[in-house]
Amino acid sequence: MGLQLSYPIKAKEIRIDEQKCEGEGLCVKICSRGCFVVEGSVAKVTDKDLCLVCHACEVVCPEGAIEVVEEVLGTDVEAAEASA
Helix, strand or coil, X not given: CCCCCCCCEEEEEEEECCCCCCCCCHHHHHCCCCCEEEECCEEEECCHHHXXXXXXXXXXXXXXXXXXXXXXCCCHHHHHHHHC
């Protein structure tokens, strides 16, 4: 088993195009982390830091109103060096 490096990612930003969003709430239903609520007739992000960056919300949104912008946090080696 060789050296395995991973590049952890987080959601830098979750964008919701309010012009496209019809407030159907499918993002609320699909998100296991509770990142969305529907207020009025538009989805809103509750806490982007809860996001697992699975992109399920983007896939399920029939209007294509959601975009998850990823941020690479660095390599395991960089994280180990920073904590040493």
